Structures are given as structure tokens and as C-alpha cells.
Amino acid sequence: MDQLKQLNDRIISRVNINLEEFGFDTESFVKNSLEYDKMLKFYAFYGITSRHPIYFHFKKSNLAGSYFFGKCYVGRSTIYKSDIRGDELKRKGDTIRCSKNIPLVEDETITIKDSLLYKTLVHSNSHNPESPEEFGIRNTISAHYANIHGSTLEGCFLGPFATVDLMNLHSCIVGEFSYVQTGELFHRKIDPGTVWIRNHNFEFKYKFEKEILDDFVGVNSLYQPRGIIYDFVKEREQDYEKLFDVVNLEPIDAPATSAVSRYAVVLSKTHIGENVLVAQSAFLDNAVMGDGSNAQENSYIIHSTLVGLNVTAHGGKIIHSNIGFETFVGFNSFLNGKPDATIDIGEGCIVMPHTIIDPDVPIKIPGEHLIWGFIRSEDDLRNNTISLDKLADVRDSLRIGRMVFSGKGSVFIDGFKRRISQILLANGALFNNGEKRGHAQDDQNISFNTIQPYTTGELNGLYPSIRIKP
Amino acid sequence: MDQLKQLNDRIISRVNINLEEFGFDTESFVKNSLEYDKMLKFYAFYGITSRHPIYFHFKKSNLAGSYFFGKCYVGRSTIYKSDIRGDELKRKGDTIRCSKNIPLVEDETITIKDSLLYKTLVHSNSHNPESPEEFGIRNTISAHYANIHGSTLEGCFLGPFATVDLMNLHSCIVGEFSYVQTGELFHRKIDPGTVWIRNHNFEFKYKFEKEILDDFVGVNSLYQPRGIIYDFVKEREQDYEKLFDVVNLEPIDAPATSAVSRYAVVLSKTHIGENVLVAQSAFLDNAVMGDGSNAQENSYIIHSTLVGLNVTAHGGKIIHSNIGFETFVGFNSFLNGKPDATIDIGEGCIVMPHTIIDPDVPIKIPGEHLIWGFIRSEDDLRNNTISLDKLADVRDSLRIGRMVFSGKGSVFIDGFKRRISQILLANGALFNNGEKRGHAQDDQNISFNTIQPYTTGELNGLYPSIRIKP
Numbered sequence: 031m032d033q034l035k036q037l038n039d040r041i042i043s044r045v046n047i048n049l050e051e052f053g054f055d056t057e058s059f060v061k062n063s064l065e066y067d068k069m070l071k072f073y074a075f076y077g078i079t080s081r082h083p084i085y086f087h088f089k090k091s092n093l094a095g096s097y098f099f100g101k102c103y104v105g106r107s108t109i110y111k112s113d114i115r116g117d118e119l120k121r122k123g124d125t126i127r128c129s130k131n132i133p134l135v136e137d138e139t140i141t142i143k144d145s146l147l148y149k150t151l152v153h154s155n156s157h158n159p160e161s162p163e164e165f166g167i168r169n170t171i172s173a174h175y176a177n178i179h180g181s182t183l184e185g186c187f188l189g190p191f192a193t194v195d196l197m198n199l200h201s202c203i204v205g206e207f208s209y210v211q212t213g214e215l216f217h218r219k220i221d222p223g224t225v226w227i228r229n230h231n232f233e234f235k236y237k238f239e240k241e242i243l244d245d246f247v248g249v250n251s252l253y254q255p256r257g258i259i260y261d262f263v264k265e266r267e268q269d270y271e272k273l274f275d276v277v278n279l280e281p282i283d284a285p286a287t288s289a290v291s292r293y294a295v296v297l298s299k300t301h302i303g304e305n306v307l308v309a310q311s312a313f314l315d316n317a318v319m320g321d322g323s324n325a326q327e328n329s330y331i332i333h334s335t336l337v338g339l340n341v342t343a344h345g346g347k348i349i350h351s352n353i354g355f356e357t358f359v360g361f362n363s364f365l366n367g368k369p370d371a372t373i374d375i376g377e378g379c380i381v382m383p384h385t386i387i388d389p390d391v392p393i394k395i396p397g398e399h400l401i402w403g404f405i406r407s408e409d410d411l412r413n414n415t416i417s418l419d420k421l422a423d424v425r426d427s428l429r430i431g432r433m434v435f436s437g438k439g440s441v442f443i444d445g446f447k448r449r450i451s452q453i454l455l456a457n458g459a460l461f462n463n464g465e466k467r468g469h470a471q472d473d474q475n476i477s478f479n480t481i482q483p484y485t486t487g488e489l490n491g492l493y494p495s496i497r498i499k500p
Numbered sequence: 501m502d503q504l505k506q507l508n509d510r511i512i513s514r515v516n517i518n519l520e521e522f523g524f525d526t527e528s529f530v531k532n533s534l535e536y537d538k539m540l541k542f543y544a545f546y547g548i549t550s551r552h553p554i555y556f557h558f559k560k561s562n563l564a565g566s567y568f569f570g571k572c573y574v575g576r577s578t579i580y581k582s583d584i585r586g587d588e589l590k591r592k593g594d595t596i597r598c599s600k601n602i603p604l605v606e607d608e609t610i611t612i613k614d615s616l617l618y619k620t621l622v623h624s625n626s627h628n629p630e631s632p633e634e635f636g637i638r639n640t641i642s643a644h645y646a647n648i649h650g651s652t653l654e655g656c657f658l659g660p661f662a663t664v665d666l667m668n669l670h671s672c673i674v675g676e677f678s679y680v681q682t683g684e685l686f687h688r689k690i691d692p693g694t695v696w697i698r699n700h701n702f703e704f705k706y707k708f709e710k711e712i713l714d715d716f717v718g719v720n721s722l723y724q725p726r727g728i729i730y731d732f733v734k735e736r737e738q739d740y741e742k743l744f745d746v747v748n749l750e751p752i753d754a755p756a757t758s759a760v761s762r763y764a765v766v767l768s769k770t771h772i773g774e775n776v777l778v779a780q781s782a783f784l785d786n787a788v789m790g791d792g793s794n795a796q797e798n799s800y801i802i803h804s805t806l807v808g809l810n811v812t813a814h815g816g817k818i819i820h821s822n823i824g825f826e827t828f829v830g831f832n833s834f835l836n837g838k839p840d841a842t843i844d845i846g847e848g849c850i851v852m853p854h855t856i857i858d859p860d861v862p863i864k865i866p867g868e869h870l871i872w873g874f875i876r877s878e879d880d881l882r883n884n885t886i887s888l889d890k891l892a893d894v895r896d897s898l899r900i901g902r903m904v905f906s907g908k909g910s911v912f913i914d915g916f917k918r919r920i921s922q923i924l925l926a927n928g929a930l931f932n933n934g935e936k937r938g939h940a941q942d943d944q945n946i947s948f949n950t951i952q953p954y955t956t957g958e959l960n961g962l963y964p965s966i967r968i969k970p
Contacts, residue, residue, distance in 0.1 A: 073747070073949075080957020084964050277543070277745050277950075477952030479543075480747075485945045487550020489970065494554050499965045 031066060034092055034491030038064065038108055041146045044169040048185025048201045052219050056171050056187055059253040063148050063173070069094045069110065070491055072274070073480040076102075076498070081472040082117055083137050086498040092483060093493050095274075096147075097293065097310055099476075101139040108146040113310055113327050115153045116140050117469055118456060120162060128159045138163050145170045147178075150188070151327050151344050154180035157196040173206070174255050175263065175328060177344045177361055189222065190255035191247050191345070193361045193383060206255065207238065207247040209361060209383040222248070225384050225402065231445075232437025234402075236382075239432070242404050246364065246386055258388075259364050262347065266313060266330070269295045282308075287461055289473045294325070303338070307457045307470040320355075322459030324470070334367075341453050343383065354379060354397055358450045364388070375401070378418070380446055385414075400443075402433055418443050501536060504562055504961030508534065508578055511616045514639040518655025518671045522689050526641050526657055529723040533618050533643070539564045539580065540961055542744070543950040546572075546968070551942040552587055553607050556968040562953060563963050565744075566617075567763065567780055569946075571609040578616040583780055583797045585623045586610050587939055588926060590632060598629045608633050615640045617648075620658075621797050621814050624650035627666040643676070644725045645733065645798060647814045647831055659692065660725035661717050661815070663831045663853060676725065677708065677717040679831060679853040692718070695854050695872065701915075702907025706852075709902070712874050716834065716856055728858075729834050732817065736783060736800070739765045752778075757931055759943045764795070773808070777927045777940040790825075792929030794940070804837075811923050813853065824849065824867055828920045834858070845871070848888070850916055855884075870913075872903055888913050 038060055045056050074093035076086050085101040096109040100116020119138040126132040138155055141164050150172040156165035157180045165182060172178060172188035181197035188194065189206035198214040205222030212228040220226070223238030247259045273279070273293050282290040284302040294308045297315035304321045308314060312325040313332070320338035325331050330347040337355045342348060346359045350367030353359065354376040360383030367373040371389040375381065376397030387393060387405040395401060395411060400421055403414040413431030421428070424439030435442070454460055458468025483493045508530055515526050544563035546556050555571040566579040570586020589608040596602040608625055611634050620642040626635035627650045635652060642648060642658040651667035658664060659676035668684040675692030682698040690696070693708030717729045743749070743763050752760040754772040764778045767785035774791045778784060782795035783802070790808030795801055799812040804821045812818060816829040820837030823829065824846040830853030837843040841859040845851065846867030857863060857875040865871060865881060870891055873884040883901030891898070894909030905912070924930055928938025953963045 078952065078954060078964055080954050080959060275747050277747060475955040477955055479949070479951040481949040482548065482947035484548060484550050485947055489550060494548055494968050494970055496966065496968045498967075500959065 031490050033489060034066070034069065034108075037090070037092070037106060037492070038146065040106070041108065041144055041169075041171065044144050045146075045171045045185060045187060048169055049187060049203060051201075051217060052203055054187065054203055054219075059173060059187075060146060060171065062252040062254055064108070064110065066491065069108075070483060070485055072111065073482045074098070074109075074493065075478045075480045077476040077478055078498075079472065079476050083119075083121065084498060084500045085137075085139065086496065088481070088493055088497075089495045091493055092491055093481065094483070099310075101137055102142075103139055104142045106144050107142050108148075109142065110146070110148045112147045112150040112152065114140060114142070114147075115151070115310070115327065116155075116165075117473065118154045119165065120155045126159050126162050132159060132162055134162050136163050138165055140165045140167075142167045144168055145172075145183075147172045147176075149174045150176045150178060152178045153327070153344065154196075156180060156182050158182040158198040160198075173253070174260070175345055175362070176204075179344065179361070189253075190249060191259065191362050191384075192220075193345075195361070195383070206249050207243060207259075207362070207384055223384075225382060232435065232439075232442045234382075234433070234435050234442065236403050236433045238386075238404060242386070246388075258366075259347070259362075259386075262330075262364075262366075263328075266295075269297075269313065270311070284308075287458070287471060289458075289470045291473070291476075292478070305459050305461045305468075305470050307459075307468075307473065309469075309473075322454060324457045324459060333369075337377070339454055339459055341450060341457070343453075346381075351375065356450075357381070357397075358446075358453075360385065367393075375399075380418075380443075380450075403431065501960050503959060504536070504539065504578075507560070507562070507576060507962070508616065510576070511578065511614055511639075511641065514614050515616075515641045515655060515657060518639055519657060519673060521671075521687060522673055524657065524673055524689075529643060529657075530616060530641065532722040532724055534578070534580065536961065539578075540953060540955055542581065543952045544568070544579075544963065545948045545950045547946040547948055548968075549942065549946050553589075553591065554968060554970045555607075555609065556966065558951070558963055558967075559965045561963055562961055563951065564953070571607055573609055573611045573613075575613050577612050577614060578618075579612065580616070580618045582617045582620040582622065584610060584612070584617075585621070585780070585797065586635075587943065588624045589635065590625045596629050596632050602629060602632055604632050606633050608635060610635045610637075612637045614638055615642075615653075617642045617646075619644045620646045620648060622648045623797070623814065624666075626650060626652050628652040628668040630668075643723070644730070645815055645832070646674075649814065649831070659723075660719060661729065661832050661854075663815075665831070665853070676719050677713060677729075677832070677854055693854075695852060702905065702909075702912045704852075704903070704905050704912065706873050706903045708856075708874060712856070716858075728836075729817070729832075729856075732800075732834075732836075733798075736765075739767075739783065740781070754778075757928070757941060759928075759940045761943070761946075762948070775929050775931045775938075775940050777929075777938075777943065779939075792924060794924075794927045794929060803839075807847070809924055809929055811920060811927070813923075816851075821845065826920075827851070827867075828916075828923075830855065837863075845869075850888075850913075850920075873901065 072095035076098040087103045089105045091107045095111035098114045169185045170183040174190040176188040177193040179195045181194040185201040188204045191207045192204040193209040195211040200216045203219045208224040223243045225236040227234040247257045288306040290308040291310040293310045294312040299316040300314045301318045306319045307324040309327045311327045313330040315332045317331040318335040323336040323340040326344045328345045329342040332349045334348045334351040339356045341358045343361045345362035347364045351373040357379040359381040363385040366388045374394040378398045382402035398418045421439040427436040458470030460466045542565035546568040557573045559575045561577045565581035568584045639655045640653040644660040646658040647663040649665045651664040655671040658674045661677045662674040663679040665681035670686045673689045678694040693713045695706040697704040717727045757774045758776040760778040761780040763780045764782040769786045770784045771788045776789045777794040779797045781797045783800040785802045787801040788805040793806040793810040796814045798815045800817040802819045804818045807825045809826045811828045813831045815832035817834045821843040827849040829851040833855040836858045844864040848868045852872035868888045891909040897906040928940030930936045
């Protein structure tokens with residue numbers, strides 16, 4: 031086990047050097063998160079299909095419980111119960127559009143070096159035009175249920191439930207439950223509970239009250255997650271265990287146009303429509319998945335209906351809710367309806383990433399609204415929603431409650447709607463007559479191969495070096 | 501699936517060219533054995549420990565249901581539900597003793613190319629001094645439950661239940677249920693049911709009557725196995741299935757000095773003593789495994805007692821039998837005792853490979869005897885056993901029933917006893933106070949990694965190219 035401990039110590043020291051200016055020590059997080067017995071016990075696995083280029087190279091790493099899909103290199107890293115999903119990587123010949131078009135000279139590869147990812151999701155492709163062929167994560171530590179979405183990272187720490195989206199970060203700390211999509215950041219510390227989107231055309235910023243964060247998703251003195259959202263996730267962890275105990279599972283009943291991962295939990299009374307994607311580590315219980323809807327990794331859809339063409343982004347949680355046609359629920363949102371306090375969201379809405387709705391009474395939000403922040407009662411809707419029409423009229427700036435927006439509202443909405451369309455397209459939600467294939471069609475017929483670490487000897491806890499090509 | 505079918509067609513044509521002089525066409529065997537749906541369904545797996553050098557390289561092959569351990573390369577081959585067990589491969593620095601000592605310049609690797617192995621066992625190390633670093637199998641097809649033990653093969657066909665032991669064969673056909681250990685053979689066809697050992701010092705030869713073979717282990721017009729032994733094995737196949745369905749199994753109760761493979765079937769009322777090895781695909785039911793006894797791959801020990809220091813070689817079947825101390829049961833032997841017709845074999849006996857005992861009445865064989873051929877009643881003992889003392893006195897030749905021996909009996913016995921001691925040592929049967937470790941100790945704590953084929957697309961049915969190093 032010595033080599034595994036040395037590996038983690040080396041990662042801690044590398045990340046700490048990058049974050050020296052903040053006086054932030056990652057050791058407490060790492061030492062209190064990692065359980066070495068589990069790092070020896072859980073297998074890792076990788077997916078093979080004929081529809082995605084195949085290259086896996088794992089070296090001097092521990093990969094316990096993690097899943098890899100798409101081209102990927104992992105060296106000198108600990109990837110613990112994480113999903114590294116490269117089915118949206120760019121390919122040779124693709125072109126990046128920025129100030130000028132950059133063609134890719136080879137397939138993009140996810141490259142993770144000297145990093146520790148803990149229950150983290152890595153998805154999409156690098157939005158860093160400096161390295162179009164490499165989606166790189168280096169000298170970085172991420173905590174429970176962080177999302178690294180199309181973001182290259184160097185020398186960073188991501189707190190629990192943090193999301194970095196389409197970014198490029200150097201020597202940054204992203205606090206727990208913060209969402210950032212701000213292009214490029216250097217040497218910044220993002221406060222916990224910050225939801226921040228910024229580009230040349232607009233800026234959206236919201237910051238959760240400290241008391242709300244403390245209740246829902248904070249950290250304790252050892253930098254471990256705590257609060258209602260973490261408890262919710264933790265309570266359901268055991269439901270995943272049986273998926274890992276059994277080699278072959280009876281496939282879930284679903285149309286031929288839909289893909290339900292055998293590593294998703296699907297409990298009783300769930301209906302899967304056409305063109306539906308239920309990803310790895312999604313959780314469905316009494317869920318109606320309307321045609322073209324999807325449940326991404328770490329999303330939970332419980333006692334709820336998704337009417338159709340719905341995106342539930344990574345980590346989105348939808349409970350006792352009715353989600354209208356084409357409504358989008360962002361990363362790590364927590365729609366915590368109850369049997370007598372349901373959540374009803376109309377069609378064409380955008381639930382911003384990291385939104386919390388935790389009602390005591392039924393909540394009804396009309397269609398074509400933007401929804402953000404923290405909502406407990408009908409009263410809160412005033413300060414945490416706006417109709418898209420009204421937002422589209424904003425030319426300069428807008429402040430509602432704790433939210434500040436600047437720029438043109440119409441550009442913000444158009445950008446968001448375009449992205450939602452792209453996500454639906456990529457997921458195969460629009461598949462029709464053999465056209466517009468996406469993940470729901472292409473991620474079927476995956477073969478899962480498993481790998482395990484050495485359990486004795488000098489390399490105890492490390493995985494053998496393994497390289498897989500077509 | 502086209503590429504997989506092409507692969508098998510190419511193997512058939514390559515082997516056929518080698519066997520052209522015999523007018524033997526392997527197509528009927530291959531086409532009637534392979535079930536393509538199973539070749540897509542079963543995973544392959546390989547074992548990793550800190551005690552064996554690690555190198556696996558699989559390329560352009562189908563490996564359905566097969567297990568690999570030790571250094572191994574497989575290219576352009578179909579390895580179906582076979583065990584390729586390289587834990588006795590020679591290592592860099594080891595020396596082969598033949599006319600002069602040959603030191604190995606690198607670790608030995610099992611290399612399988614352009615071959616089709618069907619439910620075959622490959623074990624031990626190459627006894628071909630021409631290629632000490634390579635245990636090579638090329639342009640070869642082997643049928644159900646063939647044993648390739650320390651034998652290099654080029655352009656050969658092995659029939660069902662055939663064993664080639666410590667050999668080097670070129671363009672040969674080995675008939676069903678034949679055992680050969682004759683150094684080197686070129687362009688030979690070995691009749692079914694031949695048990696033949698030959699070296700510079702002695703020769704042992706026995707040939708089963710055709711009627712006995714027809715009953716116990718023949719082939720039909722499609723060259724598929726048939727008969728009592730095949731039925732016996734076939735009936736128990738489903739007991740293995742649950743081993744493959746589950747990722748983690750409760751370990752079998754066994755002393756810390758013993759290894760019971762999680763891919764062995766162990767049914768009720770089985771006792772495992774100290775220093776016991778129960779290998780991959782062994783089958784135990786109401787078995788007493790005395791200290792230092794072992795059950796090799798594809799062996800069955802049912803309602804039987806192994807008193808201690810017993811070897812049950814690959815494919816040995818022991819039913820309603822009591823096997824004395826230090827008694828050896830050779831490859832593919834079938835000791836088919838019944839509740840009212842038990843088999844009792846004394847201590848220090850040698851049951852020759854491919855011996856069939858199928859009694860209607862209780863059979864008792866005293867200690868220190870050599871046992872061979874076909875035994876149904878006490879009467880048959882006269883023509884199928886001899887005391888080792890008597891055999892040791894043979895100086896020139898001996899004919900008993902259908903068995904012909906020539907050479908010095910004492911040299912034959914000494915060689916056999918020496919080999920049994922080596923097997924016990926290699927298996928860890930003599931482990932004591934931390935000394936004389938063997939497989940029973942070193943094969944514990946194996947990690948099993950699984951791999952699966954492409955299930956769609958151009959490469960459908962082939963496994964991705966995979967290379968694993970420490």
C-alpha cells in the first residue's frame with residue numbers, strides 16, 4: 031500500500047503548491063475522504079463500442095469503482111468512483127470555431143495526470159482552444175460529486191458538488207456547490223454557492239446565502255460534505271451496490287431507440303419512452319421518462335414525470351415533480367418536492383444549474399421561465415424566476431433578489447436554448463427514421479470490461495499498466 | 501460478425517494445409533462446435549498477482565469465456581472457454597537442462613497464433629529446448645477438454661479429451677482421448693484412445709478397445725464428442741454458470757495455506773485441508789481434500805476422499821472413491837465409482853493418464869500399484885495393474901493385457917515419482933514454515949479483470965487489442 035499512499039501524498043503536494051497563495055491545504059480533504067480498503071476492493075471498468083474510437087491507457091494509478099468511456103489516458107492518479115465519459119470528445123478532422131477555425135489533427139483524448147478525482151464526473155470535450163486534441167486535467171483534486179464538464183484544469187481544487195463548465199482553470203479553488211462557466215480563470219478562489227456565467231455578451235451571478243448552504247450542501251471541519259443534498263445522495267448509495275455485484279443484469283424494458291445503462295438504478299413503475307438516454311449512475315424510481323428525455327450521470331428522478339425532450343444535467347435531482355415539455359434542469363439542481371408539496375414546472379423552462387427548490391407547499395411555475403437560486407414557497411418565485419419574454423427585453427442589466435444579470439437578455443436566452451438543442455441532439459433525443467443518432471442510440475451494446483488492482487506485494491493498491499486499442 | 505467468421509475460416513485453412521497428407525478437414529469440427537451467440541456473450545478474464553510476472557497482449561482474437569494467467573500473447577485466434585494458465589512458465593535466468601544447459605534470456609511467454617482452442621487447458625512451460633522463452637501454439641485446433649501441457653504445437657489437431665504432455669508436435673493429429681508424451685512428433689496421426697509414453701529409456705503403450713471408446717469418449721460424424729465421459733461433463737456445465745454471473749463470491753472456507761479458485765465449483769460438505777490447491781474450473785462436491793492434495797483444472801472430485809498429498813491432474817474425475825496418501829491420478833482419468841460400487845485405491849499408487857475405472861462392484865486396489873487402461877471388475881485388475889515392486893524388476897519388456905512396456909521398469913517408476921514430487925512442490929503441497937511456497941500459497945489474492953468483445957460494428961465478435969504490463 032506504500033506506493034498508493036505515496037501517490038496520494040505526491041498529488042496533495044503538487045496541488046498545494048499550485049494553491050499556495052490561498053494557504054489552502056488539500057491534505058485534510060484527501061486523508062478524510064479516501065478509504066484504502068475500498069480502493070483495493072472496487073473494480074474499475076471501461077466501455078467498448080464500435081461507435082466510439084477506442085484508446086485506454088492506465089498507468090501507475092488507482093481507479094477503484096471508476097468508469098471510463100472514450101479515449102483516455104490516466105497516469106499517476108487516483109480516480110475514485112468517478113465517471114470519465116468521453117463520448118463527446120472531438121474527432122480528427124473536426125474543427126473548433128473560435129477567432130479562426132482550428133482543425134483537429136488527431137482524435138481528442140482525455141488526459142488525467144497527477145490528479146485525484148473523487149466521485150467526480152468528467153464529460154464533454156475540451157473547450158480550451160489551446161489544446162483541442164487534449165482534454166487535460168493535471169495536478170488537480172476534485173471532491174464528491176464535482177462535475178468537470180468540458181473544462182481543462184491545472185493545479186485546481188474543486189469542492190463537493192462544484193461544477194466547472196466549458197472552462198479553462200489554472201491554480202483555482204472552486205468552493206462547494208459553486209457553478210462556474212466563465213471562459214478562463216487564473217489564480218481565483220470562487221466562494222461556495224456561487225453560480226456564475228460570464229462571456230463577452232453577458233454575465234449572470236447568484237450567490238447562495240450562507241445559512242442555506244449550511245443546510246443543503248456545506249463542508250465540515252475536515253472538508254467533507256454535509257447537509258441535506260449530501261444526505262440524500264448518501265442514503266441511496268447502497269442501491270448502486272447490486273449493480274456492481276452482478277455480471278449480467280436483465281435489461282430494463284425500453285424501446286429500441288433508447289439506452290438505459292446497466293449501471294443505472296431503475297426501480298419499480300418506471301416508464302422509458304422513445305429516444306431516451308438513462309446514463310451510467312442515474313437513479314430512476316417511479317419515473318416517467320417522456321420521449322427524448324434524458325437522465326445524465328448522478329441524476330435522480332423519483333416520483334416524477336418528464337413530459338418529453340427534457341434534459342436532466344449531471345447531478346440534477348427531480349423529486350415529486352412534473353417537468354414540462356422541453357424544460358431543462360441544470361447541473362446539480364435539487365428539486366425536492368414532497369407528496370403534499372409537489373413541484374410543477376411548465377414547458378420550455380430553464381432551471382439554472384445549482385438551483386434548489388425545497389417547498390413546503392405545492393409550487394407551480396408557468397412555462398417559458400428562467401428559474402434559479404433558492405425557492406421554498408410561492409413567494410420566493412418573485413425573486414428566483416423571470417419569464418423568458420421579460421428577460422429577453424433586458425438590454426443592459428437586471429437585479430432580482432440576489433441575482434445580478436448584465437448584458438442582453440435575448441442573447442443569454444438564445445445561447446442557452448441553442449445549447450439545450452445541442453444537448454438533445456447529442457443525446458439522440460431527436461433521432462428519427464435513422465437520422466440524428468445520438469448517445470441514446472450509440473451507447474447501446476456497450477461491452478464493459480473490468481480491471482482490478484494488485485492486492486498484495488509492492489504494487490498493492492495500484493492497477494497494472496494497461497493499454498487498449500482497436 | 502464477418503471478421504470473426506473470416507478469422508475462423510483462416511484458422512481452418514491454415515490447419516488443414518498442415519494436415520493435408522491425412523486428408524483431414526477440421527471444418528466439420530469447427531463449424532459444429534462454435535456457437536457465435538456465445539462467442540459474443542461470454543466475457544474473458546485474466547488474473548493479476550504480485551507473484552507472477554505480468555504481460556498480456558490480446559490482438560484480433562475472440563476469447564469468449566477463457567481465462568489467462570501469466571505472460572501471454574494471443575493473436576488472430578479463437579480461444580473459447582479455455583484456461584491458459586502460465587503460472588509455471590520459466591523465468592529469465594532459469595536454466596533448461598538438456599544436452600547442455602541453456603539459460604533463459606527473458607521470461608517465457610505463452611504465444612498463441614492463428615489457432616482455435618476449444619475448452620482446452622494450456623498449462624506448464626515449454627519443454628521444447630529450441631524455444632525456451634516461448635511456449636508457442638500455432639496453426640493449431642484443439643477440441644473439447646484437450647490438454648496442452650508444456651507442449652509446443654505447430655499445424656496440429658487435437659481431438660476431444662486428448663492430452664499432449666511435455667512434447668513438441670508438428671503437423672500431427674492426436675485422436676480423441678489419446679495421451680502422448682513422446683518428446684517430438686512430426687507428421688503423425690495418433691489413433692483415438694492411445695496412451696503412449698516414450699523416451700530414451702522406456703516406452704509404455706496402451707490402446708483402448710474401440711467398443712470401450714465408443715461407450716465412453718467417441719466422436720460423432722460431425723467430429724463432436726459423445727459418450728459417458730462427455731455426458732458427465734456436460735451435465736455439470738450449468739453449475740459453473742453462477743460463478744460467472746456474480747462479481748464477488750463469498751470465499752470458500754479454507755486454511756490460510758490453501759487456495760480455492762473463485763472460479764471452482766465447491767458444493768456442500770466439502771473439506772479443504774492445509775496446502776490444498778483447488779484450481780480454476782475444478783468441481784468439488786462432498787469431497788475431502790486432505791492436506792497437500794490438489795484438484796487441477798477440469799477435475800471433478802465427488803463423494804470422495806483424497807487422503808493427502810494427492811495430485812488430481814487436469815481433467816481427472818474421481819467419484820465415490822477413496823484415494824490413498826500420495827496417490828496420483830493422471831490427466832482425464834475417469835474413476836466412476838457408484839454408491840454401491842466404490843473405488844478404493846491404496847497409498848503411493850500411480851493412476852496413469854486416461855485410465856477408466858467404471859465398476860459394478862466395489863473395487864479395491866492395494867498401495868504402490870501402477871493402474872492403467874479400462875477396469876470394470878476385480879478381474880480386470882489383473883490386466884490393468886501391477887505392483888510397483890514387480891514393475892521395478894522389469895529389465896527389458898513386459899506385456900500385460902493390452903499394455904506393452906519396454907525398458908527398465910525402475911527408471912520408469914523413478915521418473916514418474918520424481919515428477920509427482922515436482923508437481924506437489926510446484927503446487928505448494930509441501931509448504932511449511934514459510935518455505936516451499938507454491939501455487940496454493942501464491943495463487944491467493946488474485947485480481948480478476950474481465951474483457952468483452954465488440955457487440956456491434958465491423959469488429960463485432962472480436963476483442964479490442966489490449967496490452968497489460970506491470
